[in-house]
Amino acid sequence: MVGRLVAWVAEKKDSIWVHWVHHNHLKGKDWMAYTPSTNSSWWVIQPAGYTPAGCYKWLRDNRPTIPWHKVIWNVWVVPKHQFLGWLVAQAALNTIDKLVQYGMQVDDKCLLCGQSEESLSHLFFECQYSRRVLMAIQQLRGCQFPKANSIDRCATRGGSKIQQGVQAALTLGAIYNVWYQRNKCRVDRVVMRPEHVADEIVQAVKIRIRGREKLNLNVTDIAWLN
Incomplete structure (x- = not known):
């Protein structure tokens, strides 16, 4: 100005x-x-x-639009889930593979499944624990989560913008809670069952949706949200 x-x-x-x-x-x-x-x-x-x-x-300088912005920066996502999703998109979390690169002598196996080296791509998109969390959400709410290997591909394709936004919110909720459970496992050596994690995610997104009820929604989206 x-x-x-x-x-x-x-x-x-x-x-x-x-x-x-x-x-x-x-x-x-x-x-x-x-x-x-x-x-x-x-x-x-x-x-x-x-x-x-x-x-x-x-x-x-006319930089290209980042591919993951619609997944993270939409009104349906819980703010703290947005922030962690942004860190994942920036590859800014200190997963075990990074600690090994820094020269630390640590076991490089995933803390949640113990099957592969812990990395961003494994922890959030390949780990059996993460997939079980998403499957539990799918059973609770009938959402479809495609197989993804990065944050920009984790949102469901198809449906209205609101449906895509809410399902992206559920996905980012899963990413946030998987990271939380991973840290809890590192400190306390215990994790919550995926089904219970999924229920907490759904409840958090429900609260977020209630805070956006004043938005103009069509009949189809209202029915889908209900």
């Missing part, structure tokens, strides 16, 4: 403030050749005129 003011200066907009800037700072100098002092704001001029949206795109 500061950039918009800078564009007004460049365009010599009929404004007292613009006239003041030209009189006290530019003093007849060419704006495009003007060198501001070190305490002046940065500025961006675009050939087609300045817009905040255009400046934002220029700043972010």
Whole structure:
């Protein structure tokens, strides 16, 4: 928005403030050749005129949209589940395979199933404990969870946007609780049964849904949510 003011200066907009800037700072100098002092704001001029949206795109350098944003950043996901999902998408969790890479002498087997080396892809998308949690949710709510190997592929395809959002919320709830149970196993050497974990996930998502009841929903989505 500061950039918009800078564009007004460049365009010599009929404004007292613009006239003041030209009189006290530019003093007849060419704006495009003007060198501001070190305490002046940065500025961006675009050939087609300045817009905040255009400046934002220029700043972010037209980076491609991340593939997992619709899975994590939707209104149906519990906020703490969103945060952990973001960490998973960034590969920022210290799973055992990372600890081994750091040089730590630890058993590299998955704490939940003991069958393979613990990594992000194994823990959340291949581990039998994780799959049992998702299967238990599926039996409770009739959701379908496709086989996935990354966070951007974990949401159910098909259905309305609301249905996809809620099922993504259930998936991220599973990821959050699997990580919680993994840490609990590391400290206390005990884990909760997958069926009980699934029930807690469903209850948490239910509470989240009740907080979004004011959204405009069609009859089909209301019936599906009920």
